[in-house]
Amino acid sequence: MIKRRRAAIRALLPILLILLWAIPSAVRGQSATRAIVLAWDGAVPAFVHELLREGKLPNLAKLIEGGAFADDVKAGFPSKTAPGFASLITGAPPSITGISGNRVPRTPRDQFTILESLAGFSEAPLQAEAIWSVAQRAGKKVIISHIPYFGGEKSDQAVRLAGYNATSGRDGIVTKRAMQTEPSDSWVNSPASDAPPIEISFTIAESKFFGLLIDDPTDSQAGYDTIVLASSRDGGEVKAKLKAAPAITGGELFWSYPVAIKAAGNRDAWTYFRLFDLKADGSDFFLYYTRPAREFTVNTESVASASMTVRAFVGNGASILYNQGGFGRTVANGGNGGAEARYLETAALAQHQLMETNRWALENLSWDLFLAYTPFPDEAEHLWRGYLDPTLANYRPDIADRLRPLLEQVYRTTDEHLGLLLANRPTDCVFALISDHGLQGINKRVALNRALQEGGLLTLDTQGKVDLAKTKVIYPAVNNGYLLINSQNRKNGIVAPAERAEVLGKTRALLAGIRDGEREVVKAVYDAETDGPAMGIGGDAGGDIYMELADGYDFDPRIGSGPVIAGVEPYGNHGANPEQASMRTIMVFNGPGIRVGEKLANVGIIDFAPTLAWLLKLPQPKDAIGRVLYEGFVEPR
Ligand SMILES: [Zn+2]
Numbered sequence: 001m002i003k004r005r006r007a008a009i010r011a012l013l014p015i016l017l018i019l020l021w022a023i024p025s026a027v028r029g030q031s032a033t034r035a036i037v038l039a040w041d042g043a044v045p046a047f048v049h050e051l052l053r054e055g056k057l058p059n060l061a062k063l064i065e066g067g068a069f070a071d072d073v074k075a076g077f078p079s080k081t082a083p084g085f086a087s088l089i090t091g092a093p094p095s096i097t098g099i100s101g102n103r104v105p106r107t108p109r110d111q112f113t114i115l116e117s118l119a120g121f122s123e124a125p126l127q128a129e130a131i132w133s134v135a136q137r138a139g140k141k142v143i144i145s146h147i148p149y150f151g152g153e154k155s156d157q158a159v160r161l162a163g164y165n166a167t168s169g170r171d172g173i174v175t176k177r178a179m180q181t182e183p184s185d186s187w188v189n190s191p192a193s194d195a196p197p198i199e200i201s202f203t204i205a206e207s208k209f210f211g212l213l214i215d216d217p218t219d220s221q222a223g224y225d226t227i228v229l230a231s232s233r234d235g236g237e238v239k240a241k242l243k244a245a246p247a248i249t250g251g252e253l254f255w256s257y258p259v260a261i262k263a264a265g266n267r268d269a270w271t272y273f274r275l276f277d278l279k280a281d282g283s284d285f286f287l288y289y290t291r292p293a294r295e296f297t298v299n300t301e302s303v304a305s306a307s308m309t310v311r312a313f314v315g316n317g318a319s320i321l322y323n324q325g326g327f328g329r330t331v332a333n334g335g336n337g338g339a340e341a342r343y344l345e346t347a348a349l350a351q352h353q354l355m356e357t358n359r360w361a362l363e364n365l366s367w368d369l370f371l372a373y374t375p376f377p378d379e380a381e382h383l384w385r386g387y388l389d390p391t392l393a394n395y396r397p398d399i400a401d402r403l404r405p406l407l408e409q410v411y412r413t414t415d416e417h418l419g420l421l422l423a424n425r426p427t428d429c430v431f432a433l434i435s436d437h438g439l440q441g442i443n444k445r446v447a448l449n450r451a452l453q454e455g456g457l458l459t460l461d462t463q464g465k466v467d468l469a470k471t472k473v474i475y476p477a478v479n480n481g482y483l484l485i486n487s488q489n490r491k492n493g494i495v496a497p498a499e500r501a502e503v504l505g506k507t508r509a510l511l512a513g514i515r516d517g518e519r520e521v522v523k524a525v526y527d528a529e530t531d532g533p534a535m536g537i538g539g540d541a542g543g544d545i546y547m548e549l550a551d552g553y554d555f556d557p558r559i560g561s562g563p564v565i566a567g568v569e570p571y572g573n574h575g576a577n578p579e580q581a582s583m584r585t586i587m588v589f590n591g592p593g594i595r596v597g598e599k600l601a602n603v604g605i606i607d608f609a610p611t612l613a614w615l616l617k618l619p620q621p622k623d624a625i626g627r628v629l630y631e632g633f634v635e636p637r
Pocket of ligand 1: 041042080081082084378436437
């Protein structure tokens with residue numbers, strides 16, 4: 001094999017030599033000592049290709065042109081974010097990492113019931129060795145920038161910027177309900193205003209804010225045009241002065257600097273404000289604030305020198321408020337696009353704040369392995385993929401045509417993020433772009449517990465709670481695409497080992513019988529005991545019975561009465577069987593030692609860590625079972 005590959009390489013040499021002149025110097029030389037990795041959450045290959053063809057992802061295009069690219073990368077089962085990142089960084093599937101979902105059943109089984117769980121991002125112990133641990137053992141300096149965090153790595157020497165562990169509470173909107181009926185004359189140092197100031201007051205977490213709507217004399221806009229915010233009725237204590245402006249691309253100029261507040265437990269936190277609207281007559285306004293974020297703790301002193309915009313984490317756009325209609329009527333519900341414009345500004349702010357942190361860290365900290373994360377495009381894919389999927393019933397092309405350019409904008413900011421990191425890449429540095437899963441359009445949900453209840457496998461008590469003494473199988477609230485058998489080796493379990501086969505058979509029959517009209521809804525059922533090793537499913541912290549649903553259907557973990565199958569407004573989701581084409585994602589390697597223009601096939605997310613380890617001449621991560629993508633390299637080691 002190796003000999004053949006070498007021969008092929010020799011034949012390619014003249015071409016390579018020509019290419020070497022045309023491609024960046026980073027690719028010259030055959031050995032990398034450093035790496036930058038950027039993870040795009042939830043990159044959908046088909047959409048990436050559309051945008052590449054239209055020239056809309058210039059940085060990704062360059063990266064692919066000069067490197068090895070896979071666009072059919074298999075996620076783990078379930079194809080969710082926490083298990084995806086656990087697998088990306090360890091090279092091992094969920095059955096080995098123990099991260100079988102964004103929430104994970106608690107272990108050991110004999111101490112916890114099938115109803116108990118832990119957060120997969122932060123609490124559940126990662127049971128496999130991460131690539132960054134391998135790198136550190138080899139003396140490399142590692143920076144982990146907001147990669148979804150995993151617990152159980154107490155001895156970590158890496159510089160870890162962990163904003164997602166420091167968010168607190170929700171983002172929100174302040175409108176005219178915050179206006180005070182009393183006159184505002186109790187203010188001291190009242191700011192100059194051409195119209196009588198109108199007082200507002202509201203609370204975020206533990207912090208009370210007082211504000212004034214004013215007509216700023218230095219502002220040529222007629223009528224009320226400005227809101228000043230203070231922590232008391234004192235114009236000398238102003239924390240933010242906000243100009244009203246509708247949502248626009250590049251609207252970040254109108255965001256406040258991070259404003260200090262007290263989060264729950266009286267802890268220091270920060271929030272950013274944006275005044276999307278203020279009526280000239282002062283009758284109403286629309287003020288948005290980001291989710292309070294505590295300053296993330298970093299085990300390096302140098303972060304103290306970074307600006308507040310670097311340190312005050314945003315993390316996500318306002319997708320929840322947007323979805324609830326908080327930004328106004330959505331396009332899908334007859335809106336004019338205003339709600340989407342506001343959401344897009346919040347998404348751009350989150351992206352650009354992450355970029356600021358990464359720019360600062362790359363320039364100010366020393367590193368050999370730099371891993372960065374962005375929650376995009378996933379967040380926007382969840383909002384809009386369902387409307388863009390022409391295979392779903394009731395697909396509306398007019399809505400799709402209006403939403404597509406908006407999703408495109410989100411992909412473009414993720415490409416900008418990539419461009420920033422590429423611009424800061426040293427010459428001896430491998431660059432990898434990774435993603436954890438694809439997404440599919442959803443417009444139906446299947447409440448499996450209702451089917452289990454009807455079939456007598458799940459029983460509720462008089463209060464509507466799960467009766468563990470009479471329950472054999474459940475679709476647990478962790479909602480990971482798998483059922484749990486209430487076996488006797490679990491706390492309060494009742495299914496004896498001898499009874500397992502019978503329970504499994506009943507469950508299979510019940511699932512096979514779920515129909516939506518004529519349509520079979522559960523397409524495949526896998527037993528973790530027999531299919532586990534081949535599929536990377538099961539394990540102590542995994543499920544017992546894994547399922548694949550028909551396209552367009554999503555799992556619904558609710559219990560209690562109601563229909564088994566229900567239609568829902570379209571949305572995007574992932575978590576399904578990774579064999580489904582829609583769950584596939586992308587991976588790119590570029591830099592020293594990596595072939596130019598190579599298309600990689602038969603790639604899984606578990607191949608990333610072994611391949612990166614190989615490129616950096618590190619030992620393989622201990623628990624990795626993924627393969628090294630040798631075919632993407634100029635020469636084997
Ligand atoms: Zn994800």
